[in-house]
Amino acid sequence: MALLETKGLTAHYGDFQALFGVDIHLEQGETVAIIGANGAGKTTLMRSITGVLRNAPEQILHNETPIGHLPADTIMKRGIAMVPEGRKLFPSLSVEENLIIGGQHKGGRDLGDRIDSFLSRFTGAPDPMELAAGHDGAGYWTLETIYELFPILRERRHNPGTALSGGQQQMVAIGRALMSNPYVLLCDEISLGLAPVVIKDIYAALPKIKESGASVIVVEQDIGQALAVADRVYCMMEGRVTLEGRPSEISRDDIHAAYFGAVA
Amino acid sequence: MATAYSVTLRTPASTATLIAAAVLIVALFAAPAYASRGMIQDLFFILTMLTLAQYWNLLAGYGGLVSVGQQAFVGIGAYALYGAVILGGADPILSILLGGVAALLLAIPTAFFAFRLQGAYFAIGTWVIAEIARLSVAQWRGVGGGTGTSLPRDALRELAFVDGIRALFDVRASAARDILSYWLALTLAVITIAGVYWLLRTKRGLALAAVRDNTEAAKSVGVDASRMKWVVFLTSAFGTGLAGGLIYLQKARISPDAAFSVTDWTAYVIFIVVIGGIGTIEGPILGVLVFFVLQSLLADYGSWYLMVLGLIGISVMLFAPRGLWGLISERTGLQLFPIRRRLVGGSNTKREV
Amino acid sequence: MIWIDTIIQGILLGGLYALFAAGLSLVFGIMRLVNLAHGDLIILGAYIILISVTVLGLNPFFAILIAAPLMFALGWALQKLVLNRTLGEDILPPLLVTFGLSVVIQNGLLEGFSADSQRISAGALETASISVGPISMGVLPLLTFGSAILVIVVLNHIFYRTAIGRAFRATSDDAVTASLMGIKPERVFATATGLAMVVAAIAALYLGVRANFDPSIGPARLIYAFEAVIIGGLGSLWGTLLGGVIIGVAQTVGAAINPEWQILAGHVAFLVVLLIRPRGLFPRGN
Numbered sequence: 062m063a064l065l066e067t068k069g070l071t072a073h074y075g076d077f078q079a080l081f082g083v084d085i086h087l088e089q090g091e092t093v094a095i096i097g098a099n100g101a102g103k104t105t106l107m108r109s110i111t112g113v114l115r116n117a118p119e120q121i122l123h124n125e126t127p128i129g130h131l132p133a134d135t136i137m138k139r140g141i142a143m144v145p146e147g148r149k150l151f152p153s154l155s156v157e158e159n160l161i162i163g164g165q166h167k168g169g170r171d172l173g174d175r176i177d178s179f180l181s182r183f184t185g186a187p188d189p190m191e192l193a194a195g196h197d198g199a200g201y202w203t204l205e206t207i208y209e210l211f212p213i214l215r216e217r218r219h220n221p222g223t224a225l226s227g228g229q230q231q232m233v234a235i236g237r238a239l240m241s242n243p244y245v246l247l248c249d250e251i252s253l254g255l256a257p258v259v260i261k262d263i264y265a266a267l268p269k270i271k272e273s274g275a276s277v278i279v280v281e282q283d284i285g286q287a288l289a290v291a292d293r294v295y296c297m298m299e300g301r302v303t304l305e306g307r308p309s310e311i312s313r314d315d316i317h318a319a320y321f322g323a324v325a
Numbered sequence: 326m327a328t329a330y331s332v333t334l335r336t337p338a339s340t341a342t343l344i345a346a347a348v349l350i351v352a353l354f355a356a357p358a359y360a361s362r363g364m365i366q367d368l369f370f371i372l373t374m375l376t377l378a379q380y381w382n383l384l385a386g387y388g389g390l391v392s393v394g395q396q397a398f399v400g401i402g403a404y405a406l407y408g409a410v411i412l413g414g415a416d417p418i419l420s421i422l423l424g425g426v427a428a429l430l431l432a433i434p435t436a437f438f439a440f441r442l443q444g445a446y447f448a449i450g451t452w453v454i455a456e457i458a459r460l461s462v463a464q465w466r467g468v469g470g471g472t473g474t475s476l477p478r479d480a481l482r483e484l485a486f487v488d489g490i491r492a493l494f495d496v497r498a499s500a501a502r503d504i505l506s507y508w509l510a511l512t513l514a515v516i517t518i519a520g521v522y523w524l525l526r527t528k529r530g531l532a533l534a535a536v537r538d539n540t541e542a543a544k545s546v547g548v549d550a551s552r553m554k555w556v557v558f559l560t561s562a563f564g565t566g567l568a569g570g571l572i573y574l575q576k577a578r579i580s581p582d583a584a585f586s587v588t589d590w591t592a593y594v595i596f597i598v599v600i601g602g603i604g605t606i607e608g609p610i611l612g613v614l615v616f617f618v619l620q621s622l623l624a625d626y627g628s629w630y631l632m633v634l635g636l637i638g639i640s641v642m643l644f645a646p647r648g649l650w651g652l653i654s655e656r657t658g659l660q661l662f663p664i665r666r667r668l669v670g671g672s673n674t675k676r677e678v
Numbered sequence: 679m680i681w682i683d684t685i686i687q688g689i690l691l692g693g694l695y696a697l698f699a700a701g702l703s704l705v706f707g708i709m710r711l712v713n714l715a716h717g718d719l720i721i722l723g724a725y726i727i728l729i730s731v732t733v734l735g736l737n738p739f740f741a742i743l744i745a746a747p748l749m750f751a752l753g754w755a756l757q758k759l760v761l762n763r764t765l766g767e768d769i770l771p772p773l774l775v776t777f778g779l780s781v782v783i784q785n786g787l788l789e790g791f792s793a794d795s796q797r798i799s800a801g802a803l804e805t806a807s808i809s810v811g812p813i814s815m816g817v818l819p820l821l822t823f824g825s826a827i828l829v830i831v832v833l834n835h836i837f838y839r840t841a842i843g844r845a846f847r848a849t850s851d852d853a854v855t856a857s858l859m860g861i862k863p864e865r866v867f868a869t870a871t872g873l874a875m876v877v878a879a880i881a882a883l884y885l886g887v888r889a890n891f892d893p894s895i896g897p898a899r900l901i902y903a904f905e906a907v908i909i910g911g912l913g914s915l916w917g918t919l920l921g922g923v924i925i926g927v928a929q930t931v932g933a934a935i936n937p938e939w940q941i942l943a944g945h946v947a948f949l950v951v952l953l954i955r956p957r958g959l960f961p962r963g964n
């Protein structure tokens with residue numbers, strides 16, 4: 062049984078169709094990499110899974126439950142967290158507050174959720190607490206363990222999130238997503254615009270993240286990096302999956318063809 | 326293939342509009358020959374509200390400048406007329422123009438201040454200026470201070486053209502004055518609609534519409550847009566001042582609270598535009614008719630009427646933000662006053678640019 | 679001596695204007711929404727307190743315990759059901775909807791309570807005063823000013839030190855990313871408006887005890903509040919208090935010169951500040 066699965070996933074921006082029936086799956090404990098050229102639809106796929114873009118319910122399954130129609134906050138409360146493209150730290154929040162806010166709404170049991178859940182008995186609307194159920198958010202990650210993972214953040218914890226270097230900001234974004242102790246962690250281009258040493262530092266955190274119980278999808282432009290960390294790789298082109306396989310099984314030529322279209 | 330395209334602003338409906346409008350205008354000018362005095366007064370009310378609505382729509386619907394202070398220009402236009410007639414013995418009809426000029430002069434410092442306020446705060450900024458104008462005018466003893474005053478009988482008796490109109494339609498002097506005011510209101514409304522239409526079809530006006538439709542475009546024509554804001558604001562003030570002078574010439578009695586009333590000269594106007602369809606020339610025309618019907622039916626209910634009007638305005642904004650005219654043109658594709666350029670010919674004839 | 683007295687009156691009056699303004703400022707800071715019905719909602723709050731006092735025979739300061747939750751619920755529902763639908767790039771819908779709301783509330787109150795002036799009676803407190811040396815200050819204005827400071831301290835605490843405050847700031851920065859953190863932006867906005875209405879209820883208490891009110895005076899309170907916010911600089915509640923004080927002092931000084939100049943002087947002070955400091959006295963960075 063797949064932990065997370067998309068089935069014929071489509072996505073649109075107004076009249077523009079960005080995804081044309083994407084099928085991917087993530088198994089418990091796996092690391093999956095998604096590669097593809099600019100504009101292939103990788104971010105769109107992430108945005109669909111996390112509920113920023115809405116889809117038909119059955120197009121996305123989490124533990125076999127249809128979740129394509131759920132809003133982003135409910136999906137997060139089911140234990141699917143994202144490190145968004147471009148980091149997207151909150152400039153009005155300090156580093157520490159950025160981390161805290163990642164965990165403060167986990168579990169889906171705040172007052173508002175309880176009220177909505179109570180009301181849903183009368184309105185017949187789906188119960189948000191039931192939809193979010195299965196994830197209590199308890200786990201390995203706390204402020205302390207995040208600071209152990211990225212010690213530099215402890216030093217900078219009172220700085221505004223945006224007053225950090227690119228690599229440090231990326232660490233905050235990852236830490237923020239981890240604070241909810243997710244079952245699934247989606248990372249959209251975490252190495253973008255960073256120096257190779259910094260990228261190495263960041264990927265060094267991956268084993269620890271896996272150890273904490275999260276399964277991971279990384280979106281990567283850097284093919285070498287993707288092949289190095291992933292158990293399986295998907296390559297996307299123009300809104301479709303053009304290649305799937307284990308890093309050991311696929312050749313440079315396969316990737317080249319999947320990336321840029323068939324070579325003449 | 327390329328030669329098969331041409332850029333046009335005209336739609337078949339717009340040509341028909343032109344002919345229908347010409348017929349309608351002639352019929353309206355001839356109205357005093359067949360309409361009762363009460364009807365002439367109603368038409369005067371409709372036409373002046375339509376004029377105010379067109380100017381507010383130009384500001385908010387096209388310029389993105391949501392003013393809640395248009396009563397400043399109605400009031401100042403009216404008071405300029407009263408001041409000139411009472412204190413300077415000026416000709417009342419010519420003084421209407423003075424009302425426009427006075428509004429224009431007030432608009433310059435108003436714009437200077439209000440343009441410093443971003444977005445939504447612009448709205449309240451214009452309201453503050455209108456309050457200042459009201460409070461200041463209330464200090465002006467020469468025109469009655471806070472309690473207001475009436476136009477002198479002499480000035481009304483000697484009003485130009487009134488004798489001619491009396492003879493022509495065989496009516497009393499007061500009815501003749503209504504007819505004169507009505508003709509002036511009709512002229513103002515026609516000039517306003519034609520002028521707004523012309524302004525929006527000039528190159529700058531098209532840029533303005535593009536700005537409204539597309540925020541990306543706004544950035545690329547930024548400089549032009551800010552000058553256009555001034556043009557739109559001053560034009561609206563001038564026209565609103567003219568309407569203000571005319572409205573109070575017909576009323577023949579003024580007070581600061583009435584002439585600077587936010588309900589009468591801004592709230593009603595906003596509802597007219599919103600209900601009819603903001604950002605179109607057709608919208609305010611439709612809106613003023615709906616407004617008039619509602620008022621005839623409900624005005625006796627006082628505050629209930631205003632509540633209903635407010636609720637209708639809110640509902641329209643929430644559920645049909647393009648108003649009644651938006652609903653109509655969506656269903657039928659009808660455009661009486663086309664402003665956007667359309668690319669016609671080729672295979673893709675309906676593309677708008 | 680009379681001048682010092684006038685200025686102190688003005689400063690204390692500024693506390694009332696800051697109370698009018700704090701809710702407006704909060705809502706604008708979080709969702710860039712300018713609520714044109716804010717003044718009318720304050721007046722609505724005053725009528726709720728009035729009813730609690732006259733019908734239930736409560737002390738007005740206890741009546742606030744009824745009015746505040748009611749106003750919170752009203753603000754919450756208003757935001758959730760109506761105003762959230764208007765948020766977006768375009769500034770027209772929120773402005774026009776709240777303007778419509780202003781007209782509806784005003785005329786609803788007129789229908790319910792007539793145009794007669796009302797006053798919330800607070801007994802001996804209304805006239806009580808304390809003397810500091812040669813200067814005597816009303817207890818009520820002092821209470822008003824103290825409440826304004828307390829409200830600002832509490833709002834700042836909520837905003838900068840609590841979980842909901844973090845959610846406020848995060849959502850205001852970037853609502854989409856906030857939703858990835860499990861935050862429901864609509865709910866955050868509803869809570870913010872609810873909170874603003876609680877402040878409006880406190881403002882309503884002092885408004886109603888201090889002077890007569892009737893359904894039509896809401897827009898004028900909105901204007902004072904707005905002037906205080908702009909003078910203070912968007913986003914700074916202490917700036918808003920200072921803005922309120924400037925308007926208050928200008929009004930009392932204007933009135934001391936000529937009673938008819940009271941309101942006008944406040945507006946003129948606003949224009950002067952705007953002329954010298956277009957972004958207000960304490961603009962928040964960026």
Ligand SMILES: Nc1ncnc2c1ncn2[C@@H]1O[C@H](COP(=O)(O)OP(=O)(O)OP(=O)(O)O)[C@@H](O)[C@H]1O
Pocket residue numbers: 074077079097098099100101102103104105106146282
């Ligand atoms: N908000 C949007 N509105 C309209 N089109 C969009 C939007 N976001 C993305 N697109 C389009 O959707 C397609 C897929 O974009 P997406 O961002 O998913 O690509 P990507 O694979 O993440 O690219 P990159 O590597 O550059 O991040 C592109 O053609 C893009 O232009």
Ligand SMILES: [Mg+2]
Pocket residue numbers: 103104105146250
């Ligand atoms: Mg991307």
